[in-house]
Amino acid sequence: MNHRLLKSALAVAVLATLLTAREGTYAQEQTQPNPVEQALLKKALPNPYRAPDETWAKLPAGRKWGAPSKVFVDPDGKSLWVAERCGGDSFGCVGSPLAPMLKFDQSGKLVKSFGEKVFVFPHGLAVDRSGNVWATDGNGKDGKGMQVFKFSPDGKLLLTLGKAGVIGRDAYTFNQPADVAVAANGDVFVSDGHQGCNCSARIVKFDKDGKYLMDFGKGGNGPGDLLDPHCLSMDSKGRLFVCNRRNDRIEIYDQSGHYVDAWKQFGRPSGMFITKDDTIYVAEQELGIIIGSAKDGSISAYVPTPIPPKGERRRGAESVTVDAAGNLYTGEIGALKLMRYAKK
Numbered sequence: 001m002n003h004r005l006l007k008s009a010l011a012v013a014v015l016a017t018l019l020t021a022r023e024g025t026y027a028q029e030q031t032q033p034n035p036v037e038q039a040l041l042k043k044a045l046p047n048p049y050r051a052p053d054e055t056w057a058k059l060p061a062g063r064k065w066g067a068p069s070k071v072f073v074d075p076d077g078k079s080l081w082v083a084e085r086c087g088g089d090s091f092g093c094v095g096s097p098l099a100p101m102l103k104f105d106q107s108g109k110l111v112k113s114f115g116e117k118v119f120v121f122p123h124g125l126a127v128d129r130s131g132n133v134w135a136t137d138g139n140g141k142d143g144k145g146m147q148v149f150k151f152s153p154d155g156k157l158l159l160t161l162g163k164a165g166v167i168g169r170d171a172y173t174f175n176q177p178a179d180v181a182v183a184a185n186g187d188v189f190v191s192d193g194h195q196g197c198n199c200s201a202r203i204v205k206f207d208k209d210g211k212y213l214m215d216f217g218k219g220g221n222g223p224g225d226l227l228d229p230h231c232l233s234m235d236s237k238g239r240l241f242v243c244n245r246r247n248d249r250i251e252i253y254d255q256s257g258h259y260v261d262a263w264k265q266f267g268r269p270s271g272m273f274i275t276k277d278d279t280i281y282v283a284e285q286e287l288g289i290i291i292g293s294a295k296d297g298s299i300s301a302y303v304p305t306p307i308p309p310k311g312e313r314r315r316g317a318e319s320v321t322v323d324a325a326g327n328l329y330t331g332e333i334g335a336l337k338l339m340r341y342a343k344k
Contacts, residue, residue: 034248034267035264036264036265036266036267036284036287037267037287039265039299040287040290040302043299043302045299045300045301045302046300046301046302047301047302047303047304048291048301048303048343048344049303049328049341049342049343049344050341050342050343050344051306051341052306052330052339052340052341053339053340053341053342054337054338054339054340056108056338056340057080057082057104057108057110057338057340058104058108058109058110059110060110063087063098064087064336065084065087065336065337065338066084066085066086066087066088066089066092066336067084067085067088067089067090067092067318067331067333067336068082068083068084068085068318068319068331068332068333068336068337068338069083069084069085069122069123069124069138069318069319069331069333070082070083070122070123070124070125070135070179070271070318070319070331071083071125071319071320071321071329071330071331071338072125072126072127072273072319072321073127073273073321073322073323073324073329074103074127074131075127075128075129075131077323077324077325078105078106078323078324079103079104079105079106079111080103080104080321080323080329081101081102081103081125081127081133082101082102082103082104082125082331082338083100083101083102083122083123083124083125083135084100084102084122084338085100085121085122086098086099086100086119086122089333089336090121090139091120091121091139091141093119093120093121093122094120094141094142094144096116096117097116097117098116099113099114099115099116100115100116100118100119100122101113101114101115101122101125101133101135101151101155106323108340112154112155113155114151114154114155115135115149115151115155118137118149118157119135119137119145119149120137120139120140120141120142120144120145121137121138121139121140121141121145122135122136122137122138123135123136123137123138123139123177123178123179123194124136124138124177124178124179124180124191124231124232125179125180126179126180126181126182126232127182128182128186129182129184130153131152131153132150132151132152132153132158133150133151133152133153133155134148134149134150134151134180134182134188135148135149135151135180136148136149136177136178136179136180136190137149137162137177138176138177138178138194139176139194140165140166140167141165142165143164143165144164144165145164145165146162146163146164146165146166146167146173146174146175146176146177147160147161147162147163147164147174147177148160148161148162148174148177148180148188148190149161150210159209159210161174161190161206161210162174162177169192169200169202171204171212171215172212174190174192174204175192175193175195175200176192176193176194176195176200177190177191177192177194177204178191178192178193178194178228178229178230178231179191179229179230179231179232179243180232181232181233181234181240183234183238183255184238185208186207186208187205187206187207187208187213187255188205188206188207188208188210189203189204189205189206189232189240189255190203190204190205190206191203191226191229191230191231191232191242191243192204192215192229193219193226193228193229194228194229194230195228200219201217201218201219201220201225201226201227201228201229202215202216202217202218202219202226202229203215203216203217203226203229203232203240203242203253203257205255205257214256214257215257216253216257217229217242217251217253217257221247223259223262224251224253224259224262225247226242226244226247226251227244227245227246227247228244228245228246228247229242229243229244229245229251230243230244230245230269230270230271231243231245231269231270231271231272231319232272233272233273233274233280234274235274235278235280235294235295236274236276236277236278236294238254238255239252239253239254239255239260239294240252240253240254240255241272241274241280241294243269243270243271243272243282244262244269245268245269245270246268248264248267248268249262249263249264249266249269250262250263250266250269250272250282263297265292265297265299266280266282266284266290266292266299267282267284267286267287267290268284268285268286269282269283269284270283270284270285270316270317270318270319271283271285271317271318271319271320271330271331272320273320273321273322274294275322278293278294278295279291279292279293279294279322280292280293280294281320281321281322281328282320283316283317283318283319283320283330285316285317285318286305286316287304287305288302288303288304288305288317289302289303289317289320289328289330290302291303303328303341305317306339308335312335313334313335313336314334314335315332315334315335316332316334316335317330317331317332317339318330318331318332318333318334319331325343326343327340327341327342327343328340328341328343329341
């Protein structure tokens, strides 16, 4: 067997092992390989990355990783932002003195941290072209949460959307805001309805100053409907891509909320990042990172989820981002790990 065939065989074997040992949030819902899994098995796609490094990011002495729910590369293309749940999982930031918004330089050194005592459930994060950090507080507890915050690059709280601890579905209340994306003109999009029911699932649009502009989408399974709109990203044309997680597809809209298309070939998307050249990286939480084109939806590469050593927590990326050099970063909320994949 030549080297290329051996690599393909190994890729198939790894994926087959993952499918056989599948576990986690949605395991009971999908007991048989779906068409996406079968397609990945047949294609034996190349993996352009080295084995992941979970020691790259350095936390202060005595601090351990909690759930890194969102990773996002800074506009400089080098630094990495992470929304992390204060050393714990779920409501780890409640009562914690730790800062959940973390910034690391190229070497993995922590250079900035802020947001302590602000969040209940840090979830989504995006950085606009001015370096401002937008983050969602995706749940509520003790009269806090269910909000979206805008911080300056140095961590000053500039703007708050939503009412603390209040569940709603109007211009200025949310029901579990999951993620945020910022358009080139500064308009802000928030995916609302992380809980996965069809009672409240929508995209809410604000201008750069936080003025409500519109919302679109509704809970359901039909074309353009949403069920757990978990993550957001934009392509070079300004089209909004939504991880329609419990509907097992990516939904695409224009910035006026008009439905454009739906892609099922990326499986059950949990995280997503689109580069300037419209390469799309999708975190399929059970399978790994599926890489393709945001222009036509074609798939070109695949990074399988690492198989955990016996006794360790389940693996799987909740979010994904890529730096200017092509290095890949994922946040694993099950394993409580931040991973860096260097390009081969």
